[in-house]
Amino acid sequence: MATGSASAEHDRTWTIAQVAEEFGVTHRTVRHYEELGLISPERRGTTRVYHRRDRTRLGLILRGRRLGFPLEEIRTIIDLYDVPRGRRSQLEYVLGQIDERRADLEQRRRDLDAALAELGDFERRCRTDLARLA
Structure with missing residues (x-):
């Protein structure tokens, strides 16, 4: 097609x-x-x-x-792409939404980095304990 x-x-x-x-x-x-x-x-x-x-x-x-x-959050995000741009109030709204999404994603990144660091520490302790037992 x-x-x-x-x-x-x-x-x-x-x-x-x-x-x-x-x-x-x-x-x-x-x-x-x-x-x-x-x-x-x-x-x-x-x-x-x-x-x-x-x-x-x-x-x-x-x-x-x-x-x-969640899908409703995704709907909000993708609907921003369809908002007609050009009016000041619409642009300000879109920019506010972008700021919120960016802040949320940056927090998620920090949370993931912290979780990965904790897993790495735990893994090292487990490997050390395992080596002592061998």
Whole structure:
């Protein structure tokens, strides 16, 4: 379903099979995100047609899931990409949301670093104890 000319690259489309394969998820996962309204492919009869926007949103959804965000938080984040930019109040809102997300991610990074350091210390103690027993 992909169109090929350079001028049509912006209008390229993908099937559910192509999108699922590209992102390493099942068709069911893709349909689930559609049912939740997180992506909205065009329908041509019974066929789902995915555009660049759908692929971008799916990538953001999957990244958010990998980072441990709940789906409603992911919805908020990806919806920011659709907010028309240009009005001062909208830009200020988006920047505030970006600051909140960044602060949350930085805290998660600190928490992960601390947990990894604790695991490393515990592992060293276990290995030392094991070596004493040998």
